[in-house]
Amino acid sequence: MRIINTIILTMIFFVHLIGCDKIDSIFDRSDRYIVAFDQSMKISQGINELKSYGIKIKKKLTIINSISCDLDHEEKQFVQSLRFVRYIEPDVQLYKLEDKSFKLLLAKNEFIHNSEKYTNEEENIDWGVKRINAPEIWSIATGKGINIGVMDTGINTKHPDLAGAVIGGYDAVNDKSYEDDNNHGTYVASVISARKNGIGIVGVAPSANLYAIKVMDKDGRGYISDIIDGCQWAIKENIKLLNMSFGSSYQSIAIKEAIDKMASNNVIILSASGNEGKLGVYSPAKDNVTICVGGSDMNDKRASWSNYGDELKENGVLAPGDWIQVADKDGKWQRVSGTSVATPHVTGIVALMMERKCDDPNLVRKFIFMGASQYNNPDDFNGHGVVNAKKTLDILDDLSQ
Secondary structure, eight states: OOOOOOOOOOOOOOOOOSSOSOOSOTTTTOOEEEEEEOTTSOHHHHHHHHHHTTOOEEEEEGGGTEEEEEOOHHHHHHHHHSTTEEEEEEOOEEOBTTSSSSOBSSSTTOOOOOSSOBOOOSOBOOHHHHHTTGGGGTTTOSOTTOEEEEEESOOOTTOTTSTTTEEEEEETTTSSOOOOSSSHHHHHHHHHHOOOSSSSBOOSSTTOEEEEEEOSOTTSOEEHHHHHHHHHHHHHTTOOEEEEOOOBSSOOHHHHHHHHHHHHTTOEEEEEOOSSSSBOOOBTTTSTTSEEEEEEOTTSSBOTTOOBSHHHHHHEEEEEOSSEEEEOTTSSEEEEOSHHHHHHHHHHHHHHHHHTTOOOHHHHHHHHHHHSTTTTSOBTTTBTOBOOHHHHHHHHHHHHO
């Protein structure tokens, strides 16, 4: 333990959990924290102050005027007492939903329906892409020139269906490679922009550019600070469209601040509602600056595993998420289900809209909702209904004339 002047404080820490039945250790007993400085304090000044007390800084989180660091119990109490500190929040390492501790919505109930991976020698337009009528738009828009950030586990840039799609990226986890070593990020990327190249599958926006923003490791784990680091990289690179196929019932103040900061920079954010099949939309989809996406089945009904709630009614839609064909990290294809693969269907539609010169976040949201099947009758279970690329683009073109 480092020796510092310690002020003893009595602290009560209350966490409200949504949809978690039993949690033995919410924060994985981590000593990692996010320290947020007052807005009047420059981040460089805050860092120098903390360093003077022997605190080692892990990451600088400029967009929320914060840092991540390791603190023992006494250090945490001391830092909390400093006049320029707004709050301290555990830098939680979130997990895939299969795990029994506090989890990240990444793949529970995103079932791999066939145990054997298979090659796809002929091009296939999957049912979900057809159901939202994306192919009917490709004569006027394919997402060409639109840059999309995929915040996930990385992307397999060498997959034949994604050749040339990924034009850059960032590894917020290890600052090394943004190649996918999990699968999930490649699943998502292929739904958005698998190339129309005569093999495999075709994405909703098959000419869009992808940026692989790796915020989770090979086990599908990512610290809150890694996610925020990915957000600030996206802002720095001027990426205006982000797919976030992850979420958590833990309401992180830091992640909300980062999401709101991106929204203030006119970044359009699509986020998954959750895969527990229960009331309670997960964060960041819970934030009203995002477009919340639930999953629909082949009958255009909300899938039984798709989370629902007031946020879906106010800010959400459904998109195909059942039995979706995707590319994987091994250069092959699989079929999976979940809100994580529903969300990129909507991200792809937004890319088509942006190519047609509609990039205002409020107008994008409006036209996505207007094109959906329940625009005039949204509810907690279905939001504004199942999205429709053709109808949305038709409305956009009509109102632009």
